[in-house]
Amino acid sequence: xxxxxxxxxxxxxxxxxGETVDVAGVFSHSxxxxxxxxxxxxxxxxxxxxxxxxxxxxxxxxxxxxxxSRGNVYRLEWNKNNDQWHLLEVWYEG
Amino acid sequence: xxxxxxxxxxxxxxxxxxxxxxxxxxxxxxxxxxxxxIKSKGRTCIIAASKEAKTFGVTTGxxxxxxxxxxxxxxxxxxxxxxxxxxxxxxxxxxxxxVPHAEMFSLDEAFLSLTECAHLYxxxxxxxxxxxxxxxxxxxxxxxxxxxxxxSKLLAKMASETGKKGSITCVTGDSLLALLAxxxxxxxxxxxxxxxARLQTLGVTSLLQISFIPDEQLIPCVGPFWAxxxxxxxxxxxxxxxxxxxxASMKSVGRTITGRALCRDPRIIKQTLYNLTAEVxxxxxxxxxxxxxxxxxxxxxxxRWGAHVTTQTPVxxxxxxxxxxxxxxxxxxxxxxxxxxxxxxLSLLTSQAHNQEQIxxxxxxxxxxxxxxxxxxxxxxxxxxxxxxxxxxxxxxPEVNGYLGDRQYYGL
Numbered sequence: 001x002x003x004x005x006x007x008x009x010x011x012x013x014x015x016x017x018g019e020t021v022d023v024a025g026v027f028s029h030s031x032x033x034x035x036x037x038x039x040x041x042x043x044x045x046x047x048x049x050x051x052x053x054x055x056x057x058x059x060x061x062x063x064x065x066x067x068x069s070r071g072n073v074y075r076l077e078w079n080k081n082n083d084q085w086h087l088l089e090v091w092y093e094g
Numbered sequence: 095x096x097x098x099x100x101x102x103x104x105x106x107x108x109x110x111x112x113x114x115x116x117x118x119x120x121x122x123x124x125x126x127x128x129x130x131x132i133k134s135k136g137r138t139c140i141i142a143a144s145k146e147a148k149t150f151g152v153t154t155g156x157x158x159x160x161x162x163x164x165x166x167x168x169x170x171x172x173x174x175x176x177x178x179x180x181x182x183x184x185x186x187x188x189x190x191x192x193v194p195h196a197e198m199f200s201l202d203e204a205f206l207s208l209t210e211c212a213h214l215y216x217x218x219x220x221x222x223x224x225x226x227x228x229x230x231x232x233x234x235x236x237x238x239x240x241x242x243x244x245x246s247k248l249l250a251k252m253a254s255e256t257g258k259k260g261s262i263t264c265v266t267g268d269s270l271l272a273l274l275a276x277x278x279x280x281x282x283x284x285x286x287x288x289x290x291a292r293l294q295t296l297g298v299t300s301l302l303q304i305s306f307i308p309d310e311q312l313i314p315c316v317g318p319f320w321a322x323x324x325x326x327x328x329x330x331x332x333x334x335x336x337x338x339x340x341x342a343s344m345k346s347v348g349r350t351i352t353g354r355a356l357c358r359d360p361r362i363i364k365q366t367l368y369n370l371t372a373e374v375x376x377x378x379x380x381x382x383x384x385x386x387x388x389x390x391x392x393x394x395x396x397x398r399w400g401a402h403v404t405t406q407t408p409v410x411x412x413x414x415x416x417x418x419x420x421x422x423x424x425x426x427x428x429x430x431x432x433x434x435x436x437x438x439x440l441s442l443l444t445s446q447a448h449n450q451e452q453i454x455x456x457x458x459x460x461x462x463x464x465x466x467x468x469x470x471x472x473x474x475x476x477x478x479x480x481x482x483x484x485x486x487x488x489x490x491x492p493e494v495n496g497y498l499g500d501r502q503y504y505g506l
Contacts, residue, residue, distance in 0.1 A: 051120035051234060053180035059472035064177065066120040073121045081473075093123050
């Protein structure tokens with residue numbers, strides 16, 4: 001585990017993951033909304049989507065979803081070319 | 095719109111503490127806390143600070159050590175450049191949906207012309223509120239912006255720069271003189287610290303004072319160009335660089351990077367220059383351009399060296415560009431000082447459609463290699479296929495910069 005910030009009274013912690021995850025969501029009104037994802041054999045319910053960003057790696061279209069689940073913030077990446085999902089990083093307050 | 099409204103009307107939108115605000119929007123755990131943005135993990139320069147951190151005196155350019163003295167609870171977070179670029183693209187789309195003419199001035203600033211559609215809104219302030227609301231809807235509830243509205247871009251930008259966070263400031267006849275008299279030069283677009291210092295020698299600290307300085311004093315101090323520009327600015331008119339139409343095509347593509355520490359290893363210097371060259375060529379080829387002037391510069395240990403070469407024919411191959419610039423490095427970089435900052439550029443760009451393909455077999459072979467690599471990297475990501483020279487090298491990927499140098503490449 002990597003600690004990104006550990007000084008002062010705050011101990012906000014961050015972990016780089018980079019693992020493939022399974023995501024279930026709803027496709028409605030031409031928009032996909034992730035509702036839950038499975039990571040480490042555990043289902044995480046998406047409570048809030050805090051940010052969505054469309055980015056590109058070369059010409060590969062990627063969409064980043066930053067979601068809150070049980071107080072932790074997860075950054076999920078959806079590769080629109082191969083429909084693969086990756087969990088990039090997790091932030092949680094220590 | 096009321097009758098007293100001026101003929102032209104510009105709206106300047108400036109997102110507050112952009113880099114930090116977007117990160118706080120993404121991560122609710124960071125909201126309301128002092129956040130300092132660093133370029134990447136291990137870096138020691140604050141490139142942006144959140145609203146909360148600014149209240150402790152943490153500013154852009156502050157060293158991490160200094161920032162921690164001012165704000166012991168500062169949370170440092172690496173920048174997320176792809177997120178910023180995505181937000182800017184959304185901001186651009188939003189602005190163009192509201193007015194017929196909108197232009198991005200930098201990553202977090204936009205100018206909107208309200209002249210053509212002023213009649214659609216009861217007053218400029220209502221339009222300011224609308225854009226603030228739409229930005230919150232589009233980018234998130236944590237994202238706030240300053241809005242400045244005035245007859246010229248200069249005044250609109252000054253108004254938003256000097257306003258409180260999240261404010262809407264309309265510059266009218268009454269407030270114009272006060273704005274010109276009270277705004278310090280650091281908040282005036284185009285007046286840098288050098289020009290500001292020269293004006294200080296005349297006792298000038300605000301734009302309004304320039305109106306009272308005769309040309310006999312002003313021209314020897316700042317030169318004829320700036321004397322004319324400052325004279326216009328002192329009356330609230332736009333200087334040349336704010337009215338000039340942007341060129342339709344890019345003139346040059348460059349890339350610089352500051353390393354983590356001084357580098358003396360020739361192999362790493364070579365790899366870094368090749369990496370930057372590959373990025374420049376990838377961008378140039380994507381825009382279907384080719385360039386004739388190749389530049390390189392190195393900086394470190396208080397020294398700086400740079401050189402350029404102008405070629406007969408346009409260059410659009412990584413190896414070709416690299417060989418030109420590395421030849422300069424090997425033969426003309428005499429000092430061999432330790433390097434911390436690297437830069438390469440390709441200028442005198444022209445459209446590939448106007449350039450004749452070369453018939454030399456070696457050039458044709460290189461072109462086929464570039465095309466194949468380009469196609470694979472488009473499908474699998476930049477640097478998925480790369481030169482063996484970059485093996486074992488920590489890859490440097492493209493990053494958007496604050497002043498949007500590559501706006502055409504990013505479609506802004």
